[in-house]
């Protein structure tokens with residue numbers, strides 16, 4: 001828990017120190033009040049006391065109360081400033097950290113959990129700071145100060161205050177023992193809730209089409225009921241605490257006055273007055289002691305939950321990404337656009353089986369190398385190893401003759417134009433989606449964008465949009481068709497002018513005619529770039545310089561279409577399943 005506060009900046013620590021001064025001032029002013037009260041009690045009861053003295057003591061009480069009010073407002077303002085800045089800082093650090101994660105770390109934490117950690121967990125810690133600064137520091141000072149003030153007055157009164165505090169502590173301890181495990185559970189349940197909600201929203205059309213609303217609702221209800229019950233449990237415990245605190249406060253006042261009554265009754269005439277004044281003062285100090293413990297209780301309620309959250313945040317912040325940056329930015333090499341796999345094997349983290357086994361091939365500048373194989377044969381996995389989305393378990397992957405691990409990721413990604421299997425677009429415009437990210441060059445000119453859109457065969461629909469290249473694209477490209485999304489994703493890769501294109505089944509949503517036109521345009525406009533194409537359709541890859549046939553993660557054939565038709569049984573089967581013998585001839 002304490003470790004999370006190492007993320008406080010110097011400015012925030014300074015603001016914390018300033019609030020400490022105001023807290024001490026507030027406690028001092030609060031504790032001055034009973035002194036004036038005692039003075040007024042004495043003045044009222046003595047014959048020499050006159051009105052102006054009483055009024056001036058009353059005026060001082062008012063000033064103290066006002067001063068205490070101002071101090072508490074200042075502390076509240078400073079605390080919220082510290083907490084807001086700290087939260088923003090922490091969110092930024094978490095965001096940056098998650099950005100540096102490979103897909104391995106993302107799937108280890110789960111997307112839903114990473115979202116809860118960046119939102120709800122940070123809010124828990126923020127709330128603790130706001131409350132903590134105002135209460136956590138104030139309560140012990142108030143308690144100790146008030147105890148010093150009342151000690152030595154009367155052992156009976158002190159004893160009754162001690163009993164009240166002890167009772168409070170016992171009740172709080174019992175509640176904490178019961179509630180703590182539930183607080184831990186709450187955050188995990190929040191993750192689950194987030195997960196179920198996300199899954200439902202992203203798959204909404206399938207849910208509707210399959211009349212699966214009840215199924216989804218049941219799934220949601222299970223998590224929701226568990227979350228509600230856990231909340232109810234902790235709230236009931238807290239609800240039990242509050243009346244107990246009230247009981248302690250009232251009971252303590254009552255016992256102080258009761259004890260006072262007996263003491264005054266047994267005292268001689270001279271001491272009766274002093275005892276009465278002491279009783280009034282003691283009771284108000286005793287209330288301060290109980291108040292202080294009450295504040296500590298509030299903190300005790302918040303600390304366990306916030307500390308669970310802090311641990312979850314630190315878990316993310318302290319996770320070292322498995323993909324470590326290399327050092328090479330600009331390789332001194334003439335082998336531009338060359339990609340080579342040397343005996344590469346790969347298995348997913350925590351998986352037992354290798355999904356890529358001993359794969360070797362190479363692609364030279366300007367060549368088109370295609371990958372084909374049955375579903376699940378490892379094609380996407382294979383090409384995902386080049387931009388280091390995952391790290392090869394064995395063997396070497398070379399780009400321009402240099403191991404991909406030796407590049408900085410920035411330099412490596414600048415060489416690659418990657419088009420994912422599932423077209424991903426971002427909310428913005430056509431332009432902002434095509435000129436996306438950095439390409440390590442001077443940036444994107446408008447002409448680059450237009451050329452890329454033309455090469456990707458997207459010009460017809462883009463130029464028909466009301467705002468053309470400034471046409472609005474909604475999140476995930478949900479206002480476009482599958483084929484339009486794919487073409488814009490391809491245009492984004494082209495606009496980078498990369499040395500190596502990776503098309504992971506990126507032509508699947510295109511009709512045959514557009515598929516052919518796009519490949520022809522690519523061949524013409526990006527002749528120098530190496531093209532690695534994962535495809536399901538023989539037609540898409542028939543003209544490739546080399547085709548790598550994968551079966552169960554292994555290479556079972558490499559060659560041109562004609563060579564493979566003669567030599568590779570797996571390829572022949574795929575080819576005959578798609579095209580007639582006449583078409584293939």
Ligand SMILES: Nc1ncnc2c1ncn2[C@@H]1O[C@H](COP(=O)(O)OP(=O)(O)OP(=O)(O)O)[C@@H](O)[C@H]1O
Pocket residue numbers: 348351355373374375376377378379380381382421505
């Ligand atoms: N993130 C992952 N974690 C664990 N296993 C995975 C993961 N992604 C894929 N796999 C497994 O790896 C194998 C290869 O998957 P991959 O997506 O590379 O196949 P593919 O040839 O591209 O299939 P398709 O043509 O259907 O896209 C599959 O058996 C799949 O179950």
